[in-house]
Amino acid sequence: MSVRVAEAATAPEFPKAAKQAIANTQLRHNVRHATDVIRAKRARVVDEIPDWEQLRDAGHAIKAHTLRHLDFYLKQFETACKNAGGHVHWARDADEANDIIVGLMRQYHQSEVIKVKTMTSDETRLNVALEAADIMPYETDLADLIVQLGEDKPSHIVVPALHRNKMEIRQIFLEKMKLTTLGDRPEDLADAARRYLREKFLRVKVGISGANFAVAETGSICVVESEGNGRMCVTLPEVMISLVGIEKVIPRFQDLEVFLQLLPRSATGERMNPYNSIWTGVSAGDGPREFHVVLLDNGRTNVLADAQSRETLNCIRCGACLNACPVYRQTGGHAYGSVYGGPIGAILTPQLQSMEHSQTLPYASSLCGACYEVCPVKINIPEILIHLRRRVVEQGNAPFSERIAMQTASFALSNSSRLSTAQKLIRIGQWPFEREGKLENLPGMLGAWTAVRDLPAVPKQSFREWWSARGTGKRV
Numbered sequence: 001m002s003v004r005v006a007e008a009a010t011a012p013e014f015p016k017a018a019k020q021a022i023a024n025t026q027l028r029h030n031v032r033h034a035t036d037v038i039r040a041k042r043a044r045v046v047d048e049i050p051d052w053e054q055l056r057d058a059g060h061a062i063k064a065h066t067l068r069h070l071d072f073y074l075k076q077f078e079t080a081c082k083n084a085g086g087h088v089h090w091a092r093d094a095d096e097a098n099d100i101i102v103g104l105m106r107q108y109h110q111s112e113v114i115k116v117k118t119m120t121s122d123e124t125r126l127n128v129a130l131e132a133a134d135i136m137p138y139e140t141d142l143a144d145l146i147v148q149l150g151e152d153k154p155s156h157i158v159v160p161a162l163h164r165n166k167m168e169i170r171q172i173f174l175e176k177m178k179l180t181t182l183g184d185r186p187e188d189l190a191d192a193a194r195r196y197l198r199e200k201f202l203r204v205k206v207g208i209s210g211a212n213f214a215v216a217e218t219g220s221i222c223v224v225e226s227e228g229n230g231r232m233c234v235t236l237p238e239v240m241i242s243l244v245g246i247e248k249v250i251p252r253f254q255d256l257e258v259f260l261q262l263l264p265r266s267a268t269g270e271r272m273n274p275y276n277s278i279w280t281g282v283s284a285g286d287g288p289r290e291f292h293v294v295l296l297d298n299g300r301t302n303v304l305a306d307a308q309s310r311e312t313l314n315c316i317r318c319g320a321c322l323n324a325c326p327v328y329r330q331t332g333g334h335a336y337g338s339v340y341g342g343p344i345g346a347i348l349t350p351q352l353q354s355m356e357h358s359q360t361l362p363y364a365s366s367l368c369g370a371c372y373e374v375c376p377v378k379i380n381i382p383e384i385l386i387h388l389r390r391r392v393v394e395q396g397n398a399p400f401s402e403r404i405a406m407q408t409a410s411f412a413l414s415n416s417s418r419l420s421t422a423q424k425l426i427r428i429g430q431w432p433f434e435r436e437g438k439l440e441n442l443p444g445m446l447g448a449w450t451a452v453r454d455l456p457a458v459p460k461q462s463f464r465e466w467w468s469a470r471g472t473g474k475r476v
């Protein structure tokens, strides 16, 4: 099995990519403006709900229960989906999932497909596989369409083109839709996209969706969205294929009551998504005549195996942690080198790849806890970040400077006389840099620390020295 999370295995390390992103002032402005707007809307609609914390607890509990019994609920989903006339395929990794979908396209003799927002297909790089097989994929979610036409990469879980402003989008549409004129108002851009897509909705015979939730009890797939393009994709084609990560399963239809409150408020600051599509198998004379679900592992069972970080799989991809994260708000999503950016990307991407790649991502956080506070399913991201940092160290892959610093600290702290000697030496060395109990402008690599943080000086007398000096006449 070879797990692949988009191009994360070959992406530059986060610190390098972040440095480049930070230099792009237009990108920073776009990201900050967009996340500010979404955060303000989210805060307003969350405040309206008196039992928001209980809803978060319920979401967390349902997900935790499902993950503990994931084998049972996946089999239940498979049986229910087949009973309703669907077909279920199992894919161990990205290549298997892509092969299954390309195979289905050939089976139905189709060379074009319309897609409704499916981030999982970005994870498997399905579009690349389809194009290699001479099959043309058309993204229909407006933001995904902008990314596809702009030959770009998504930078946000919910708003993939968040890094683009309307003038940039207008330029992309003018060039790629071969238009001669186009206004720059949002409604002009939406109108151009509508005209471009409508003809495809009516012509193309296969649709591919992702899933926000897969209901085990009924075998149903649920997709929520704001534009209605997804609704077109799941109703008009003759064949429907849903690519679903195995963690998307929830036990009961009734559980949607919790998630359909948590998700829209956290994701876009809406009380409810304008379009909530839920479909179960096939029905004669209504919607697609063939329905396939591809259940994707691609490293998820490895995440499940780690009890300390498995709640990463609770994620309902709302993007609230990205909008709240002071690191993401500076760098945008591309710096994370994966389709999953921000705090959830920092914990999910390295784990999916069994900690073989993306090992700088767990360090892409100030551990301020803002992500945990807003997460609708209460994933303790800061704790998982620390857990993953420990795994990086255990694998011997911590940065050289950090290893030396930690080994030196361990040597000094594990013996009281060594600690006392170290304190005396530091007192001698620190005086040129000491100002009012703090160290400033330290030389070399330490300077990077003191440039942005307070570093307390070693006190003139330690507690141990003070304690042993009591009653001896020495300074206390």
Ligand code: SF4
Pocket: 157, 266, 314, 315, 316, 317, 318, 319, 320, 321, 322, 344, 371, 374, 375, 376, 377, 378, 379
């Ligand atoms: S980790 Fe939580 S806040 Fe972040 S995208 Fe997932 S569900 Fe949303």
